[in-house]
Amino acid sequence: MAAKRVALVSIFPEMFAALTDYGISGRAVKDSLLEVRCWNPRDFTADRHRTVDDRPYGGGPGMVMLAEPLSQALMEARNWAEEAGPTRSIYLSPQGRQLDQQGVEQLSQSGNLVLLAGRYEGVDERIVESLIDEEWSIGDYVLSGGELAAMVMVDAITRLIPGALGHDQSAVEDSFAQGLLDCPHYTRPEDYQGQKVPEVLLSGNHERIRRWRLKQALGRTQQRRPDLLEKLALTPEQSKLLQEFLQELSP
Numbered sequence: 629m630a631a632k633r634v635a636l637v638s639i640f641p642e643m644f645a646a647l648t649d650y651g652i653s654g655r656a657v658k659d660s661l662l663e664v665r666c667w668n669p670r671d672f673t674a675d676r677h678r679t680v681d682d683r684p685y686g687g688g689p690g691m692v693m694l695a696e697p698l699s700q701a702l703m704e705a706r707n708w709a710e711e712a713g714p715t716r717s718i719y720l721s722p723q724g725r726q727l728d729q730q731g732v733e734q735l736s737q738s739g740n741l742v743l744l745a746g747r748y749e750g751v752d753e754r755i756v757e758s759l760i761d762e763e764w765s766i767g768d769y770v771l772s773g774g775e776l777a778a779m780v781m782v783d784a785i786t787r788l789i790p791g792a793l794g795h796d797q798s799a800v801e802d803s804f805a806q807g808l809l810d811c812p813h814y815t816r817p818e819d820y821q822g823q824k825v826p827e828v829l830l831s832g833n834h835e836r837i838r839r840w841r842l843k844q845a846l847g848r849t850q851q852r853r854p855d856l857l858e859k860l861a862l863t864p865e866q867s868k869l870l871q872e873f874l875q876e877l878s879p
């Protein structure tokens with residue numbers, strides 16, 4: 629399968645080392661499952677000071693990113709991404725569609741990506757209108773720039789690229805993939821400061837373990853994120869396990 633191309637547009641290209649040099653995404657780059665390149669609008673300026681921002685029309689605090697350098701950077705980024713197939717250009721901003729696992733799955737299936745990471749108060753709106761296909765947000769909070777949001781999106785998408793997770797992990801079993809929170813996890817020692825590992829996990833009975841983990845995931849989801857549970861049509865087994873979990877809480 630051809631590598632998924634992610635083109636980034638940012639004035640802080642060095643930040644993306646966090647993606648390319650570490651962990652699952654770093655391995656995906658090394659294994660040519662993912663290709664990441666960054667275009668810096670500063671390289672597309674014509675003045676001595678390599679100016680990328682200016683004061684907002686209408687007044688007010690802060691600065692706005694200039695359209696011209698962004699436009700040139702975005703076009704080069706898009707050309708590179710489109711060389712390898714259909715591409716979507718995305719702007720990360722608090723005004724975007726909120727990212728969740730379903731959105732990650734959609735984006736992972738939608739070919740290559742150009743991600744525009746804004747700084748300051750944002751970018752000149754004419755860039756969004758003319759060169760951006762979709763605006764996405766990683767949550768209802770304001771960051772100093774779109775770079776971290778872009779890296780969150782790319783990390784989540786990369787985990788869904790076939791081969792990106794080693795054989796010992798699986799995105800499919802990822803509880804979030806099933807719409808549930810994750811179950812508790814344990815490793816050695818069996819007794820840590822008098823706190824024991826649940827006996828079922830030491831039983832070697834894989835069916836019992838599967839059921840226990842599903843029960844814990846259902847119970848936790850009910851307790852911490854009932855909104856997620858409302859979206860789910862529970863299977864008979866899931867309903868039974870959730871009831872058991874709740875009964876064990878208040879016997």
Ligand SMILES: NC(=O)c1ccc(NCc2ccccc2)nc1
Nearest residue numbers: 721746750765766771773774777
């Ligand atoms: N919640 C997010 O996904 C997000 C994305 C970017 C960002 N900061 C950069 C920026 C600020 C204002 C307008 C456009 C971009 N903060 C949060």
